[in-house]
Amino acid sequence: MQLAFAKTKSCDVCPIRHRAVCASCNPDELAVLDSIKTYRTFEAGQPILFAEDRMSFVGSVVFGTATLEQMLEDGRKQTLGLLLPSDFIGRPGRERAPYNVMAITDVTLCCFEKRKFEELIASTPHISQRLLEMSLDELDAARDWMLLLGRKTAREKIATFLVMIEKRTSDPRDGQGIVARRIELPLTREAMADYLGLTIETVSRQFTALKKEGVIALEGKRGVVIPDLPRLTEIAGF
Amino acid sequence: MQLAFAKTKSCDVCPIRHRAVCASCNPDELAVLDSIKTYRTFEAGQPILFAEDRMSFVGSVVFGTATLEQMLEDGRKQTLGLLLPSDFIGRPGRERAPYNVMAITDVTLCCFEKRKFEELIASTPHISQRLLEMSLDELDAARDWMLLLGRKTAREKIATFLVMIEKRTSDPRDGQGIVARRIELPLTREAMADYLGLTIETVSRQFTALKKEGVIALEGKRGVVIPDLPRLTEIAGF
DNA sequence: CGCAACGTTGAGGCGTATCAAGCAATGTGG
DNA sequence: CCACATTGCTTGATACGCCTCAACGTTGCG
Numbered sequence: 001m002q003l004a005f006a007k008t009k010s011c012d013v014c015p016i017r018h019r020a021v022c023a024s025c026n027p028d029e030l031a032v033l034d035s036i037k038t039y040r041t042f043e044a045g046q047p048i049l050f051a052e053d054r055m056s057f058v059g060s061v062v063f064g065t066a067t068l069e070q071m072l073e074d075g076r077k078q079t080l081g082l083l084l085p086s087d088f089i090g091r092p093g094r095e096r097a098p099y100n101v102m103a104i105t106d107v108t109l110c111c112f113e114k115r116k117f118e119e120l121i122a123s124t125p126h127i128s129q130r131l132l133e134m135s136l137d138e139l140d141a142a143r144d145w146m147l148l149l150g151r152k153t154a155r156e157k158i159a160t161f162l163v164m165i166e167k168r169t170s171d172p173r174d175g176q177g178i179v180a181r182r183i184e185l186p187l188t189r190e191a192m193a194d195y196l197g198l199t200i201e202t203v204s205r206q207f208t209a210l211k212k213e214g215v216i217a218l219e220g221k222r223g224v225v226i227p228d229l230p231r232l233t234e235i236a237g238f
Numbered sequence: 239m240q241l242a243f244a245k246t247k248s249c250d251v252c253p254i255r256h257r258a259v260c261a262s263c264n265p266d267e268l269a270v271l272d273s274i275k276t277y278r279t280f281e282a283g284q285p286i287l288f289a290e291d292r293m294s295f296v297g298s299v300v301f302g303t304a305t306l307e308q309m310l311e312d313g314r315k316q317t318l319g320l321l322l323p324s325d326f327i328g329r330p331g332r333e334r335a336p337y338n339v340m341a342i343t344d345v346t347l348c349c350f351e352k353r354k355f356e357e358l359i360a361s362t363p364h365i366s367q368r369l370l371e372m373s374l375d376e377l378d379a380a381r382d383w384m385l386l387l388g389r390k391t392a393r394e395k396i397a398t399f400l401v402m403i404e405k406r407t408s409d410p411r412d413g414q415g416i417v418a419r420r421i422e423l424p425l426t427r428e429a430m431a432d433y434l435g436l437t438i439e440t441v442s443r444q445f446t447a448l449k450k451e452g453v454i455a456l457e458g459k460r461g462v463v464i465p466d467l468p469r470l471t472e473i474a475g476f
Numbered sequence: 477c478g479c480a481a482c483g484t485t486g487a488g489g490c491g492t493a494t495c496a497a498g499c500a501a502t503g504t505g506g
Numbered sequence: 507c508c509a510c511a512t513t514g515c516t517t518g519a520t521a522c523g524c525c526t527c528a529a530c531g532t533t534g535c536g
Contacts, residue, residue: 068381070381070385072389072390078385078388080381080385091374098381099381122367125363125366128363128366128367128370129366132366135370135373135374136329136331136332138377139373139376139377139380142380142384143306143308143380144308145384146316146383147318149387149435150387150434150435151310151314151316152310153491154491188513189514189515189516190514196388197388198493199492199494201493201495201515201517202491202492204517205492207516208516221515237310237311238311426481427483427484436525437524439484439485439524439526440523440524440525441483442483443484445483458533459482459483
């Protein structure tokens with residue numbers, strides 16, 4: 001956990017203050033949230049929530065990466081979404097979690113007891129409006145991913161994934177110059193396969209193919225250099 | 239459009255009164271909605287909204303079936319969801335429609351001018367809470383479909399689709415007896431293919447295969463008899 | 477009737493899954 | 507410090523499911 005934040009644990013220095021569910025709260029509302037929040041951490045690989053569990057809390061990802069996932073009985077798995085810092089976990093008004101949530105890296109959550117949070121929603125339009133807005137964004141993301149899963153080729157899937165990671169982790173102030181970009185993959189090959197509806201071998205082969213064509217360069221297992229982002233975007237199929 | 243409703247157009251006799259976005263409104267709130275609603279109809283095959291269009295209205299499906307769909311430049315199409323009576327179209331707070339909405343059958347919408355509806359949301363927690371609840375349901379539906387698109391076989395996809403239609407159109411009071419069920423498909427083979435991430439030929443072949451095995455029987459193009467629903471559910475992969 | 481829209485069926489090919497082996501990096505216990 | 511296991515990834519050979527292309531059947535309608 002990071003410096004100033006780790007010491008004070010104050011919302012003022014929270015890294016997700018302006019993007020999370022509390023983004024549009026005024027100082028008074030924030031003070032209420034501040035008084036009921038607790039931090040919880042999960043180690044890489046550990047479950048945060050199991051489907052069918054009773055959900056006792058809701059919360060925001062502050063640090064780390066988690067995944068939402070769903071399985072078939074025979075072991076086939078589909079990742080439904082990445083949960084990155086500022087993303088919200090939990091459903092006010094629902095008894096049980098619909099899907100598994102797994103910590104991919106070490107994860108820190110800013111949690112609220114579910115009952116208290118529900119009361120707060122009812123009395124704080126700023127929070128419920130923000131929650132609706134975030135839910136609609138998630139819905140759009142899920143639907144965009146449906147197009148990928150249903151209609152894109154393995155090659156397009158990999159390219160789309162890389163472009164998405166670049167977008168979500170790059171500094172928007174860096175402008176659109178044709179400089180090479182570098183990203184750090186938050187997922188293993190296996191986790192990418194589960195997210196893209198592929199096998200691990202196909203993921204690996206597509207990386208190799210893109211590398212041979214010079215569309216990307218690999219640095220270790222997790223580093224990817226994108227010398228020509230527009231070209232990769234083209235391959236992604238937009 | 240139906241009898242009593244067609245005459246009075248009163249919310250009291252509206253067939254979706256208790257499931258739509260207005261479900262939890264009290265009589266006062268309903269009166270406000272009643273005063274600003276207008277009905278619009280669309281013929282089968284016509285677009286209701288184009289992606290990128292400016293959205294001037296939001297509304298609920300009262301009669302008919304519509305689809306949300308997204309396309310790639312080369313013509314590949316993915317249907318993102320069915321819009322059946324009581325489903326909501328539109329995004330308060332958004333300028334533009336993210337996806338195309340097409341009328342599959344003749345469709346009747348109960349519409350509200352978008353600006354007025356947004357004002358209403360801000361002042362009517364019952365509506366915004368209901369909207370959040372419906373959005374979360376849609377999110378779950380989209381994520382369930384991601385598992386289907388990413389990991390299920392053609393056979394499982396068809397079975398899942400049939401079970402889903404049975405669930406959404408059967409009378410829940412009919413109980414769970416092992417009586418044969420009969421459903422009417424709301425989609426052509428092509429529309430099913432677009433929804434399931436398949437081609438029209440594969441859809442047709444899977445129907446034929448399930449028919450040969452006695453899992454279903456076909457009555458004309460749209461009628462399907464399901465003699466053993468648990469068996470079909472088993473094939474669907476739950 | 478003739479045509480159009482929708483659906484079915486067949487032959488063949490392609491893309492991805494499956495199965496299997498091997499490599500590199502890292503860890504572990506004797 | 508070496509022998510050995512483990513984990514994550516890559517690569518190859520082969521199989522198979524679904525797509526593509528093409529022809530034909532069925533139904534409804536001007």
